[in-house]
Each structure stands twice: as C-alpha cells, then as structure tokens.
Amino acid sequence: MRKVITYGTFDLFHKGHYNLLKRAKALGDYLIVGVTTEHFDEARGKVNVIDPIVDRIENVRKTGFADQIIVEDHDGQKIEDIQKYGADIFTVGSDWVGTFDYLKSFCKVVYLSRTPGVSSSQLRNERFNIVSIGIVGTGRIAPRFLSEVKYVSGAIIECAYNPERESAVRFEAAHGIRTYTENYEGFLEQVDAVYIASPHETHYDYAKRAILAGKHVLCEKPLTFTKAEAEELYTLAREHHAVLMEGVKTAYCPGFLQMMNVAKSGIIGEIRDVEACFSRIADIESREMTDRIYGGAFLEYGGYPLLPIIKLLGINYKEIVIDSLPGENGIDLYTKIHLRYPQGFAMAKMGVGVKSEGQLIIAGTKGYILAKSPWWQTRKFEIRYEDPNKIDTYELRFQGDGLRYEVGDFVSKINGRGENSNYKLTPEESIAMADIVEQFLKIREGKVS
Numbered sequence: 001m002r003k004v005i006t007y008g009t010f011d012l013f014h015k016g017h018y019n020l021l022k023r024a025k026a027l028g029d030y031l032i033v034g035v036t037t038e039h040f041d042e043a044r045g046k047v048n049v050i051d052p053i054v055d056r057i058e059n060v061r062k063t064g065f066a067d068q069i070i071v072e073d074h075d076g077q078k079i080e081d082i083q084k085y086g087a088d089i090f091t092v093g094s095d096w097v098g099t100f101d102y103l104k105s106f107c108k109v110v111y112l113s114r115t116p117g118v119s120s121s122q123l124r125n126e127r128f129n130i131v132s133i134g135i136v137g138t139g140r141i142a143p144r145f146l147s148e149v150k151y152v153s154g155a156i157i158e159c160a161y162n163p164e165r166e167s168a169v170r171f172e173a174a175h176g177i178r179t180y181t182e183n184y185e186g187f188l189e190q191v192d193a194v195y196i197a198s199p200h201e202t203h204y205d206y207a208k209r210a211i212l213a214g215k216h217v218l219c220e221k222p223l224t225f226t227k228a229e230a231e232e233l234y235t236l237a238r239e240h241h242a243v244l245m246e247g248v249k250t251a252y253c254p255g256f257l258q259m260m261n262v263a264k265s266g267i268i269g270e271i272r273d274v275e276a277c278f279s280r281i282a283d284i285e286s287r288e289m290t291d292r293i294y295g296g297a298f299l300e301y302g303g304y305p306l307l308p309i310i311k312l313l314g315i316n317y318k319e320i321v322i323d324s325l326p327g328e329n330g331i332d333l334y335t336k337i338h339l340r341y342p343q344g345f346a347m348a349k350m351g352v353g354v355k356s357e358g359q360l361i362i363a364g365t366k367g368y369i370l371a372k373s374p375w376w377q378t379r380k381f382e383i384r385y386e387d388p389n390k391i392d393t394y395e396l397r398f399q400g401d402g403l404r405y406e407v408g409d410f411v412s413k414i415n416g417r418g419e420n421s422n423y424k425l426t427p428e429e430s431i432a433m434a435d436i437v438e439q440f441l442k443i444r445e446g447k448v449s
C-alpha cells in the first residue's frame with residue numbers, strides 16, 4: 001500500500017484544495033491530510049485564517065479523499081509524521097516547489113501543479129472589504145509598518161500624511177506612496193483607516209479628527225496625554241462606529257498573550273509582584289533625548305513595562321509613585337514607577353540614558369515567571385519554583401517585529417470579525433495607561449511634587 005501525505009490550512013475550502021486532494025489521493029492508495037492549527041498558522045505568520053480548525057477538518061473530510069486526517073501544530077512535524085505513519089510520498093502544490101526538498105531523504109516528494117486563479121488569501125480578500133490604510137507620520141516607524149502590513153491579508157497602504165514637506169517628499173520617493181503634506185481631512189477621505197505614528201503630542205488631535213470623519217484608528221502609544229482625552233476618544237469611537245486601538249504591539253503578540261494566561265492560570269499561585277524593565281540607549285541627537293517636553297524614557301517606552309502590570313494586576317492600584325532621573329535638558333533619562341495594589345506590588349522601569357537588564361519577573365506565591373529581554377517580543381519564558389532544578393520553559397514563535405499581529409487584529413475588528421479581541425488591550429486598560437501618562441507629565445511639569 002502506497003501512503004501519501006499532504007498538509008495545508010484549507011481555509012475557506014475552494015476548488016484548488018479539492019483538486020489538490022484528489023490528485024494527492026491518486027498518487028497512492030491511502031491519503032493522510034495534515035490540517036494546521038490556528039496557533040501554528042499564527043506563529044508562521046498567517047494571521048487572518050477565518051475558518052476554525054474543526055470546520056477546516058470537516059471540509060477536508062467531506063471531499064472523501066482523505067483516509068486519515070491529522071493536525072499539524074509544530075515545525076519539524078512533517079519528518080516526524082512521515083516516519084510515524086510510514087508515508088511513501090509527500091505532496092503539496094507547486095507554489096512550494098523546492099521548499100520541501102529536504103524531505104527527499106525520508107520519502108518521495110511530489111509537487112502537484114497548483115490550480116490557477118484561486119487561493120484562500122484571495123477569497124479572504126474578496127469576502128471582506130480590503131481595508132485601505134493611511135499612515136500619519138512618516139518617521140522611523142512608518143517603513144516598518146509598510147513591511148509588516150504585507151503579511152496581513154485584507155489591508156493595503158493607500159497613502160501617507162506628514163505636514164513637513166521635506167519628510168513627506170523623502171518618504172514618497174523612497175516608498176512610492178502618495179504622501180499628503182496639507183489638508184489632513186482630504187487625506188482622510190482617501191482611506192478607511194489610519195495608523196498614527198506621528199510625534200506623541202499630535203496623536204490625540206489626529207486620532208480625534210480621524211474618528212470624527214468615521215475612520216478607524218490604530219494609534220501608536222501613548223494614545224493621549226490625559227485620561228479625559230483617552231476616554232473622549234473611546235467614547236467618540238463608539239459613537240462613530242470606528243475601531244480605536246492603541247498600538248502597544250506586545251499586547252497583540254501570541255507569545256505575550258500565552259505568558260499572561262499561564263501567569264493567570266494559578267501555576268505560580270497568586271500573583272504578588274510584577275517587575276518589568278525596558279531600556280534602549282538613545283542617540284544624543286534623537287527626539288527622545290532632545291525634545292524637552294515630549295521626549296524622554298517614559299513617554300517613549302512606558303507602555304511596554306506598564307502593559308504586563310496592568311494586564312496582571314489590573315487598573316485599580318491604591319498608590320503610585322513615579323520618580324525620574326532627569327537629564328540636563330529636563331527629559332527623563334530613567335524612570336521608575338512603583339505601584340501598590342491591595343495584594344501586590346509592581347515596578348516599571350524604563351530608560352533612554354540608563355541601560356538595565358530588560359526583563360520581566362512575575363512573582364507568585366508558588367513560583368515565578370522569568371522572561372528575559374526582549375520579553376516584549378515574547379519568544380521564550382520560564383516558570384521557576386522553590387526547587388531550582390525544576391524549570392518549565394516555554395518557547396514561542398514571534399514573527400518580524402510583531403506589528404503584523406496588531407495590524408491583523410485591527411483589520412479583523414474593522415471587518416467585524418474581531419469584536420471579541422478587545423481583551424488583548426481593553427479601552428479601560430488603555431485609559432489607565434493614559435492616566436499614568438497624565439500623572440507623569442504633571443510631576444515633570446512640577447505641578448505635583
């Protein structure tokens with residue numbers, strides 16, 4: 001008996017999938033089909049799969065070609081399966097020619113010609129309106145956003161906006177994206193949604209005007225400088241049926257979400273302390289180091305260390321102490337924030353002029369989680385216990401620079417598929433962060449000692 005094995009996502013089952021399975025079956029006597037899990041797809045960068053795995057398996061089953069269906073959930077599994085099930089032939093569509101040649105030492109590899117003119121990506125795009133996004137601000141983050149959006153189906157970058165003509169012209173020339181320099185409202189008319197990556201002090205105004213024009217907003221952190229402004233934006237977004245998301249990208253990364261859930265699962269007992277640090281020595285000439293009002297460590301990086309604290313201990317702290325080491329020009333080179341909760345402590349540290357170990361420690365009554373730098377791009381964390389020999393290690397996948405996960409969520413929400421994904425960073429949590437920003441700024445302005 002010749003056994004054939006093939007793998008796929010089989011999302012929005014289409015005739016290309018049907019033809020592939022039919023021909024795969026014809027290569028032998030027994031066909032094994034591996035269907036990928038959501039988690040595996042997400043980890044390898046396919047962030048917009050629509051059908052749940054049970055539906056995708058059912059669709060494969062209904063073709064009648066599969067004699068056995070298995071689930072694919074990790075890298076390296078293909079070699080394992082070929083040996084385990086004794087497969088004689090591995091096959092996939094011709095879009096993968098060459099990729100699986102490494103399997104030739106285990107079985108025969110056959111690339112079947114792909115059915116032209118159909119793919120799940122194309123169907124996903126047809127099924128939902130493509131979201132056209134305008135980028136506000138063309139500084140350092142914008143090019144990263146461009147390269148990450150390529151991994152999200154259903155989104156295109158339409159145009160950009162920067163009131164500074166020189167930067168706008170440079171961006172347009174470098175990336176071939178029409179960049180507006182005046183008439184923000186005119187720019188908004190060209191798009192369904194905006195990604196705001198302009199200087200911090202402009203976030204609120206750009207976000208508000210976009211929401212009022214009925215546009216969806218993904219705004220870099222910090223969303224606003226005051227609690228009231230953040231509340232206002234979320235209220236306006238609700239009223240105008242616009243999606244508003246604060247771009248604390250760690251919040252949307254699968255590995256970080258898993259770490260938060262493991263922490264809350266009770267495995268380390270009750271959580272009593274969260275310590276998080278993020279530091280990046282900034283260039284002396286950079287905006288972080290020179291902008292006396294809007295530069296500095298906290299405004300630049302505060303969102304990262306505050307995120308796990310707020311996710312794990314909540315927004316109802318009893319006391320907050322914010323302290324900074326100022327540079328000569330008044331910016332904070334290094335800031336420490338202590339939070340006191342009824343049953344716990346937290347400390348967030350961030351630096352642009354002081355370098356420290358960028359780690360996250362979540363301390364509980366039975367053990368602790370240690371995530372080393374860069375924990376904000378969660379690829380690995382450990383659970384440690386009283387017994388130093390017992391360490392549970394979690395290794396996770398993190399693709400690119402992580403922006404694709406937040407953009408994927410943004411696009412899903414706009415298409416009405418991701419309303420429930422609010423839990424990743426709720427409006428209340430985002431507002432609580434704005435509240436801390438407000439308190440920080442008051443202290444820095446000397447209004448509060």
Ligand code: CTP
Pocket residue numbers: 007008009010011016017020046091092093094095096113114115116117118119120121122
């Ligand atoms: N396939 C095919 N012809 C198509 C589309 C897919 O033969 N028009 C094959 C793929 O080569 C693969 C299998 O079907 O062997 C499952 O592919 P999958 O990745 O699930 O489907 P795609 O439509 O290619 O999905 P996506 O657009 O998300 O990449």
